[in-house]
Amino acid sequence: MRILVLGGDGYLGWPTALHLSAAGHDVAIADNFARRGYDEELGATSLVSIAPLDERVRVWQEISNRRITSFVGDLTDAAFTTSLIDEVRPETIVHFAEQRSAPYSMIDQPHAVYTQVNNVVGTLNVLYAIADIDPTIHLVKLGSMGEYGTPNIDIEEGWLEVTHKGRTDTVLYPKRPGSFYHLSKVHDSHNIEFACRAWNLRATDLNQGIVYGQETDLTKLDPALATRFDYDAVFGTVLNRLIVQAVCGHPLTVYGSGHQIRGMLDIRDTVECIRIAAENPAGPGEFRVFNQFTEQFSVLQMAEMIRDAYSGTVHIAQIENPRVEAAEHYYNAVHSRLMDLGLEPHNLSDTLINSLFSITESNKEHVDPGLFDPSVRWKATSSSVGPHPVEATAA
Amino acid sequence: MRILVLGGDGYLGWPTALHLSAAGHDVAIADNFARRGYDEELGATSLVSIAPLDERVRVWQEISNRRITSFVGDLTDAAFTTSLIDEVRPETIVHFAEQRSAPYSMIDQPHAVYTQVNNVVGTLNVLYAIADIDPTIHLVKLGSMGEYGTPNIDIEEGWLEVTHKGRTDTVLYPKRPGSFYHLSKVHDSHNIEFACRAWNLRATDLNQGIVYGQETDLTKLDPALATRFDYDAVFGTVLNRLIVQAVCGHPLTVYGSGHQIRGMLDIRDTVECIRIAAENPAGPGEFRVFNQFTEQFSVLQMAEMIRDAYSGTVHIAQIENPRVEAAEHYYNAVHSRLMDLGLEPHNLSDTLINSLFSITESNKEHVDPGLFDPSVRWKATSSSVGPHPVEATAA
Numbered sequence: 078m079r080i081l082v083l084g085g086d087g088y089l090g091w092p093t094a095l096h097l098s099a100a101g102h103d104v105a106i107a108d109n110f111a112r113r114g115y116d117e118e119l120g121a122t123s124l125v126s127i128a129p130l131d132e133r134v135r136v137w138q139e140i141s142n143r144r145i146t147s148f149v150g151d152l153t154d155a156a157f158t159t160s161l162i163d164e165v166r167p168e169t170i171v172h173f174a175e176q177r178s179a180p181y182s183m184i185d186q187p188h189a190v191y192t193q194v195n196n197v198v199g200t201l202n203v204l205y206a207i208a209d210i211d212p213t214i215h216l217v218k219l220g221s222m223g224e225y226g227t228p229n230i231d232i233e234e235g236w237l238e239v240t241h242k243g244r245t246d247t248v249l250y251p252k253r254p255g256s257f258y259h260l261s262k263v264h265d266s267h268n269i270e271f272a273c274r275a276w277n278l279r280a281t282d283l284n285q286g287i288v289y290g291q292e293t294d295l296t297k298l299d300p301a302l303a304t305r306f307d308y309d310a311v312f313g314t315v316l317n318r319l320i321v322q323a324v325c326g327h328p329l330t331v332y333g334s335g336h337q338i339r340g341m342l343d344i345r346d347t348v349e350c351i352r353i354a355a356e357n358p359a360g361p362g363e364f365r366v367f368n369q370f371t372e373q374f375s376v377l378q379m380a381e382m383i384r385d386a387y388s389g390t391v392h393i394a395q396i397e398n399p400r401v402e403a404a405e406h407y408y409n410a411v412h413s414r415l416m417d418l419g420l421e422p423h424n425l426s427d428t429l430i431n432s433l434f435s436i437t438e439s440n441k442e443h444v445d446p447g448l449f450d451p452s453v454r455w456k457a458t459s460s461s462v463g464p465h466p467v468e469a470t471a472a
Numbered sequence: 473m474r475i476l477v478l479g480g481d482g483y484l485g486w487p488t489a490l491h492l493s494a495a496g497h498d499v500a501i502a503d504n505f506a507r508r509g510y511d512e513e514l515g516a517t518s519l520v521s522i523a524p525l526d527e528r529v530r531v532w533q534e535i536s537n538r539r540i541t542s543f544v545g546d547l548t549d550a551a552f553t554t555s556l557i558d559e560v561r562p563e564t565i566v567h568f569a570e571q572r573s574a575p576y577s578m579i580d581q582p583h584a585v586y587t588q589v590n591n592v593v594g595t596l597n598v599l600y601a602i603a604d605i606d607p608t609i610h611l612v613k614l615g616s617m618g619e620y621g622t623p624n625i626d627i628e629e630g631w632l633e634v635t636h637k638g639r640t641d642t643v644l645y646p647k648r649p650g651s652f653y654h655l656s657k658v659h660d661s662h663n664i665e666f667a668c669r670a671w672n673l674r675a676t677d678l679n680q681g682i683v684y685g686q687e688t689d690l691t692k693l694d695p696a697l698a699t700r701f702d703y704d705a706v707f708g709t710v711l712n713r714l715i716v717q718a719v720c721g722h723p724l725t726v727y728g729s730g731h732q733i734r735g736m737l738d739i740r741d742t743v744e745c746i747r748i749a750a751e752n753p754a755g756p757g758e759f760r761v762f763n764q765f766t767e768q769f770s771v772l773q774m775a776e777m778i779r780d781a782y783s784g785t786v787h788i789a790q791i792e793n794p795r796v797e798a799a800e801h802y803y804n805a806v807h808s809r810l811m812d813l814g815l816e817p818h819n820l821s822d823t824l825i826n827s828l829f830s831i832t833e834s835n836k837e838h839v840d841p842g843l844f845d846p847s848v849r850w851k852a853t854s855s856s857v858g859p860h861p862v863e864a865t866a867a
Contacts, residue, residue, distance in 0.1 A: 155581055186550055186600040190593050197592070197659070198585050201652075205581040208853045229641035230634060237646070239625060239634055244802070246624035248646035251632070253665065257596075260666055264592070264659040270648065271655055275796045275850050401670045407639070455670050458603045 080355060081165045082106045083152065083203070084173030085145075086113070086130045088305040089219075089288060089347050093171060095295040095302065096348035097355065098143045105165045106130075107148040108174065111195075112305075115181065115312065121448050123305040124321065124440045125291060136301040152199030155206075162206040162214070169355045170207070171217045174199060175261070179223065179400075180311045180453040182258035184460055189257040196261035197268065204272040215358035216280040217351060218269060220262045222340045222370055222410065224284060226253035227403050232410035235266075235282060235366020250366075255402050256455070266366075273364040280363070281354045285347065286340030286370025289316035290429060291436055293345050304344075306436065309448035316341065316379050318449065320430065323387045324437040325444050332451070333398030335377030338408035340370030343423040353418045368412040371422035386430045399451035475750055476560045477501045478547060478598070479568030480540075481508075481525045483700040484614075484683060484742050488566060490690040490697065491743035492750065493538045500560045501525075502543040503569065506590075507700075510576065516704040516843050519716065519835045520686060523696040531696040547594030550601075557601040557609070564750045565602070566612045569594060570656070574618065574795075575706045575848040577653035579855055584652040591656035592663065599667040610753035611675040612746060613664060615657045617735045617765055617805065619679060621648035622798050627805035630661075630677060630761020645761075650797050651850070661761075668759040675758070676749045680742065681735030681765025684711035685824060686831055688740050699739075701831065704843035711736065711774050713844065715825065718782045719832040720839050727846070728793030730772030733803035735765030738818040748813045763807040766817035781825045794846035 080097050084090040085106025098104040108130065116122050128136070134145050146165075150157035152174055162170070175196040176182065182192035200218070207214045225232045228251070237250045249270065252263045272278045291306040307313040308321035319329045342350075350369045359365040374382075377393070384391040398404070416422070423429065437444075453460040475492050479485040480501025493499040503525065511517050523531070529540050541560075545552035547569055557565070570591040571577065577587035595613070602609045620627045623646070632645045644665060647658045667673045686701040702708040703716035714724045737745075745764045754760040769777075772788070779786040793799070811817070818824065832839075848855040 155585070186597065189600070190550070190596055193592060193596065193659075193663075194589055197588060201585055201588065202581065205584070205853055228643060230636040230639045230643075233636075237634070237636065239632070239636075239646075241625040241628075241632065241634075244625045248623060248625075249648055251634075251643035251646045252662070253644055254662075255666070255670075257663070257666070260659075260662050263662055264588075264655075267647070267649075267655050267658055268588075268652070271650070271652070275650075276853070458600055458671070 078168045078355065079103045079166065080169045080171060081162065081167035082171045082173065084108055084175065086110060087173055088307065089344065090173040091133065091304050092293045092296050092344060093348045093351045094145055095137060096293065096352060098137065098145055099141065099295055100352055105146040105148065105167070107150060107161055109149065109151040111176065119309065119311055121309040121312065124308055124443055125303050125306040125436065127303055127305055128301040132301050136299050140298055152202055153195060155202045158202040159206045159209065163210050166211065167214060169215045169217060169358065170203065171351055171355065172200065172203060173219050176258065178312050179256035179258045182256050183453050183455055185458060192258050193261045193264065197264050200265045201268060204269065204278065207278055208272065208276040212276055212278055216269065216278065217354045218265065218280060218282050220266055220282045220284040221259055222284050222286045222368060223259040224252045224254045224263050224266065225250065226255060227406040227408055229407050232368065234368050234411055234414050255400060270364040273362055277362040279359040279361055280365065281359050282364065282366045283350065283354060283369045284366060286342050287314050288342055288344050288347050289314060290344035290433065292432065293348055310451045311453065315376060317433065319380055319383050320433045321437050321444055322449055323383050323391050324434055324441060325446060326389065327446055327449060328392040328394035329380040329383060330394050330396050330449060331376050331380050332396060332400060334404045335380065335395060336375050336405050337402055338373055338375045340368065340373045340410055340412065341425065342370045343429060345423050346371055346420065350415050350420060353415055353420055357418050367414045368410055369415060370412055372424055373408060373410065383430060387434065399454045401455040473563045473750065474498045474561065475564045475566060476557065476562035477566045477568065479503055479570065481505060482568055483702065484739065485568040486528065486699050487688045487691050487739060488743045488746045489540055490532060491688065492747060493532065493540055494536065494690055495747055500541040500543065500562065502545060502556055504544065504546040506571065510707065514704065514706055516707065518700040519703055519838055520698050520701040520831065522698055522700055527696050531694050535693055547597055548590060550597045553597040554601045554604065558605050561606065562609060564610045564612060564753065565598065566746055566750065567595065567598060568614050571653065573707050574651035574653045577651050578848050578850055580853060587653050588656045588659065592659050595660045596663060599664065599673065602673055603667065603671040607671055607673055611664065611673065612749045613660065613675060613677050615661055615677045615679040616654055617679050617681045617763060618654040619647045619649050619658045619661065620645065621650060622801040622803055624802050629763045629806055629809050650795060665759040668757050672757040674754040674756055675760065676754050677759065677761045678745065678749060678764045679761060681737050682709050683737055683739050683742050684709060685739035685828065687827065688743055705846045706848065710771060712828065714775055714778050715828040716832050716839055717844060718778050718786050719829055719836060720841060721784065722841055722844060723787040723789035724775040724778060725789050725791050725844060726771050726775050727791060727795060729799045730775065730790060731770050731800050732797055733768055733770045735763065735768045735805055735807065736820065737765045738824060740818050741766055741815065745810050745815060748810060748815055752813050762809045763805055764810060765807055767819055768803060768805065778825060782829065794849045796850040
């Protein structure tokens with residue numbers, strides 16, 4: 078099938094493009110290189126060096142004899158988005174092309190506005206282009222488990238049957254997230270659901286958990302195919318950051334109690350979930366939601382697993398939580414629909430953790446420990462981004 | 473109390489500013505005149521001519537000896553918004569300053585993007601300015617009953633207690649609206665609720681029904697104090713449009729079955745609801761929601777009431793519904809919290825309808841019947857705005 082991957086140069090977009098290409102699909106990608114730009118802005122960089130997109134695509138063609146076409150442009154530019162989709166004429170659009178960091182969105186007013194405008198307008202333009210060019214295109218949109226927040230009831234997959242005052246309806250699952258980034262995805266979901274209703278579009282909203290890992294079978298084939306490995310407090314996902322801290326002999330910094338529970342998944346499962354969603358499209362007019370994660374852990378549990386798996390001495394430090402989130406909460410989220418469609422999860426095991434240890438060891442000299450500490454505080458409306466000291470207390 | 477009315481030159485913003493000023497409050501208003509600009513764009517105009525803002529303010533000062541300070545600027549300009557709030561230092565901000573027409577938001581891609589960016593970014597900037605300058609400022613934000621859509625369960629005031637799999641939580645009421653305009657207000661509500669949680673702001677979200685009427689006790693005092701009377705299919709509210717059609721001997725055009733039920737309120741109640749909300753502020757950190765309407769009717773019931781009240785012959789024509797909305801649906805919305813705080817509703821009566829008939833009679837020569845027919849179709853992604861024929865079938 079012809080698949081257009083928006084944000085195909087990013088941490089997950091690139092491995093997804095490879096995975097779909099290797100699965101026999103005709104893959105095109107588009108990117109505006111915003112993610113590489115955030116590195117410049119924040120003075121951070123991927124621990125594993127990443128090749129330019131041209132080189133990635135060229136090396137993949139040499140290795141696989143399969144071609145990935147690439148386009149450079151910005152989805153908030155409606156003319157670009159429309160001409161892109163008109164030229165590629167995909168059957169499926171996989172949409173990763175959003176600013177994806179909660180701390181980045183909370184830096185200050187310009188970053189909050191940028192995040193919401195970039196994400197919401199980009200997605201609106203994709204919806205209009207699909208409706209205008211070919212309403213049968215299946216939109217596979219990356220959302221976040223963080224959209225739900227931490228309700229005191231079980232989290233269902235996008236919809237909730239409610240009985241109230243003797244009457245029953247199936248409603249959109251109510252969401253109460255914890256950052257302007259997560260809110261941008263809540264806004265997207267509402268806009269997409271309406272477009273399915275008004276224009277009979279078909280969409281799958283993937284509420285993804287926190288991704289860990291850096292390698293897939295395909296990114297390992299050549300250094301030019303590697304994807305990002307972020308460990309900084311703004312763009313690094315929590316497990317990846319804790320791994321790097323362990324290898325560097327730095328305390329594993331856990332925000333607050335560490336009892337915050339989150340859904341997680343292996344990067345190898347992310348790419349497979351996208352393939353499954355693409356190959357099993359939503360029906361016309363259907364707004365379908367999958368919760369895309371495989372296991373749920375508390376942050377403290379993650380830190381303890383890393384401490385126990387690592388050969389050296391590891392301390393865990395509970396630091397002041399820069400975010401506004403519940404320290405103690407109920408959490409139980411349904412995640413069966415992708416499994417029902419055939420996902421076979423890679424559970425978090427010592428094997429995966431050990432592979433991350435070895436990736437980190439071989440890039441250890443590039444680690445900047447100044448990037449570990451949270452530089453953005455939710456309670457403040459303007460945070461200084463960049464390394465600065467944080468009070469840490471040993472656990 | 474010192475109150476800043478954002479959008480204070482609009483249909484409801486202006487009468488609200490007068491009402492608050494007359495109630496003894498120290499009122500400032502800000503506006504970017506976007507609403508007057510839409511008239512130019514659409515070739516439509518208020519049936520009752522409206523004075524420039526400078527004249528409105530001057531005449532009000534002559535009549536009342538009370539001063540309303542006015543500022544001109546755009547809330548999407550963060551520097552303007554911050555300096556405005558810093559200069560006025562209000563205790564309450566009443567926020568009407570949004571693009572408020574569902575059909576306008578559905579004209580095409582640029583109008584959808586404009587509506588969402590204008591409304592969401594303006595509100596984000598207000599939230600940041602409040603958090604930075606004085607987090608005790610009470611934000612009174614105009615939302616819409618249309619945000620809820622037409623669920624098959626009773627509509628509560630913003631929050632819903634849900635029991636699910638044996639556990640209970642109070643969640644944000646799930647919303648499923650019917651236009652990109654209404655979605656922009658859903659996005660606002662989510663952003664505001666988060667700002668209350670993260671920054672301890674205080675907000676009242678007023679989910680307002682469809683407003684009818686054109687006069688308050690104060691706008692009647694002088695022609696320069698009059699507010700808008702819109703009857704066109706883009707900005708005219710439904711009851712006002714039906715009144716003008718009756719007086720012009722035009723069939724009252726009802727979309728589809730006319731069985732769509734909506735919450736409604738008299739413009740005199742709008743201004744009083746705002747006063748009540750301002751004088752009874754939400755607590756620190758509280759995101760409070762009031763459903764601001766007084767009665768619910770079907771569109772067909774409204775048309776029949778107008779037909780029965782008008783002295784001349786009136787036909788009702790059911791035309792193809794340009795919107796995507798349920799033709800037959802359950803509707804029962806709670807609206808007790810403003811009543812509990814003292815609102816005494818003006819119910820829709822022949823008196824009000826008769827006053828609208830007489831306003832229309834005296835401006836009858838200015839009516840452009842070409843503006844009655846819907847020019848924007850939800851099913852299309854690009855509609856031609858402006859008068860054009862629609863198939864009508866007599867009821």
